[in-house]
Amino acid sequence: MSTFLGRPVVGTPLHQDLVDRLTLVEQNLRATHANLATIDQLTGAPQSFEDWVGLKESPTCTGGGLHRTGRAIDLDVNRNPYIATRTGTSFGGENPGPNGVVLTSFQRSQVVAVYDRAADFLEQGVTARVGGRASNEPTADVWRRFAAVSDALTTYFAFCFRQFPAGSFLDRPPLAFLLGGLPFIDDVSPTFAGLANRVFVDNIPTAERLPRADAQQSIAAWLADRPDLQAKGDADFWYFRVLLDHEIVRIPMLSGTPGPVAPLRTRRPGNGFLSLRPHLVQALCDVGGLRWGACDFGAGENGDMMHFDLRH
Ligand SMILES: [Zn+2]
Numbered sequence: 001m002s003t004f005l006g007r008p009v010v011g012t013p014l015h016q017d018l019v020d021r022l023t024l025v026e027q028n029l030r031a032t033h034a035n036l037a038t039i040d041q042l043t044g045a046p047q048s049f050e051d052w053v054g055l056k057e058s059p060t061c062t063g064g065g066l067h068r069t070g071r072a073i074d075l076d077v078n079r080n081p082y083i084a085t086r087t088g089t090s091f092g093g094e095n096p097g098p099n100g101v102v103l104t105s106f107q108r109s110q111v112v113a114v115y116d117r118a119a120d121f122l123e124q125g126v127t128a129r130v131g132g133r134a135s136n137e138p139t140a141d142v143w144r145r146f147a148a149v150s151d152a153l154t155t156y157f158a159f160c161f162r163q164f165p166a167g168s169f170l171d172r173p174p175l176a177f178l179l180g181g182l183p184f185i186d187d188v189s190p191t192f193a194g195l196a197n198r199v200f201v202d203n204i205p206t207a208e209r210l211p212r213a214d215a216q217q218s219i220a221a222w223l224a225d226r227p228d229l230q231a232k233g234d235a236d237f238w239y240f241r242v243l244l245d246h247e248i249v250r251i252p253m254l255s256g257t258p259g260p261v262a263p264l265r266t267r268r269p270g271n272g273f274l275s276l277r278p279h280l281v282q283a284l285c286d287v288g289g290l291r292w293g294a295c296d297f298g299a300g301e302n303g304d305m306m307h308f309d310l311r312h
Contacts, residue, residue, distance in 0.1 A: 006049065006055075012061040018309075056275070061073055074308075075280075075306055084252050092302040121152075124226060130145070133296055150273045159222070161209050174263065246269055
C-alpha cells in the first residue's frame with residue numbers, strides 16, 4: 001500500500017495483512033462520505049473526502065514494536081502524542097526501551113493530575129477519563145472521553161498561553177525537569193505551586209504566554225462565580241498553577257522516543273493531544289479490527305494516540 005486515505009505512507013512497507021485491513025477501512029470511509037454528501041462549512045461547497053477524513057500528515061510506519069514488521073501505522077504523529085494515561089489505579093505510557101527513561105508511575109500520576117485539574121477547572125467535579133477501553137466499550141465512547149480531556153487542556157492552557165498552529169512544536173526542555181530533575185515534581189501543594197515555582201515558571205518566554213496581568217484578569221473573571229475553585233486558590237495561584245501544569249503535562253508529549261535526559265522538543269499541550277476525527281478512529285477499530293494505542297495496549301502502556309496495529 002503506497003497511499004492511505006489519499007496520502008503517501010512513509011517508512012517500512014506495510015505488511016499485506018495490514019494493507020488488507022486498511023483497504024477495508026478506506027472503502028468503508030469512502031462509502032460513508034459518498035452517502036453523507038458533507039458540506040464545507042466555510043465555502044458551502046461539497047467537502048472533499050480528504051478534508052472530511054481530516055488527516056494533515058503522511059501516515060508513517062517507523063520505530064519499534066509492530067512497526068518493524070509493517071503491522072502498525074501512525075497517523076498525524078505531530079498532533080497525536082504518546083501521553084500518560086490512567087486505567088483504574090494503574091498509570092500507563094510509553095516504554096522507550098533500554099536507552100530511555102520510563103516515567104515512573106508517580107510521574108505519570110502527576111501528568112494525569114494535570115488532566116484532572118484542567119477538567120475540574122472547566123467543570124467542577126469532573127475528572128479526566130483517560131483509561132483503557134472497558135469491556136465492550138464502543139470506540140465512539142472511548143474517543144469522546146479522550147477528546148474531552150484533550151479539549152479541556154486546550155481551554156485550560158488558553159488562560160495563560162498564546163495560540164500556536166496545530167502540529168507545531170515547542171523547542172525547549174520542560175521546566176518541570178529543571179525544578180527537580182527526575183522525579184520532576186514531588187510536591188503539588190498550593191504553597192509549592194504558588195510560591196516556589198513562580199521563580200521558575202514566570203520565566204517561560206513571553207512569546208509563548210499571555211501578559212501576566214491579562215491572564216490573571218481572565219482567570220479572576222472565571223473564578224468569580226466558582227467558589228470551589230476559589231477555595232483552591234486565587235487568580236495568582238491559578239496563574240502559576242497553569243504555567244507549571246503546562247511544563248508537567250508536556251513531558252511525555254516529547255518528539256521521538258524518550259531518552260535518558262529531558263526532551264529538547266515537545267508538542268504544545270495547548271493544542272491538545274487528539275486530532276484524529278471520531279469517524280476515522282471508529283473505522284480503523286471497528287471496520288479494520290485494529291488496536292488503538294490510546295486504549296487497547298493494556299493499562300501499563302495505553303496512551304499512544306497516533307498508533308493503530310493488528311491485534312496479536
Ligand atoms: Zn506507532
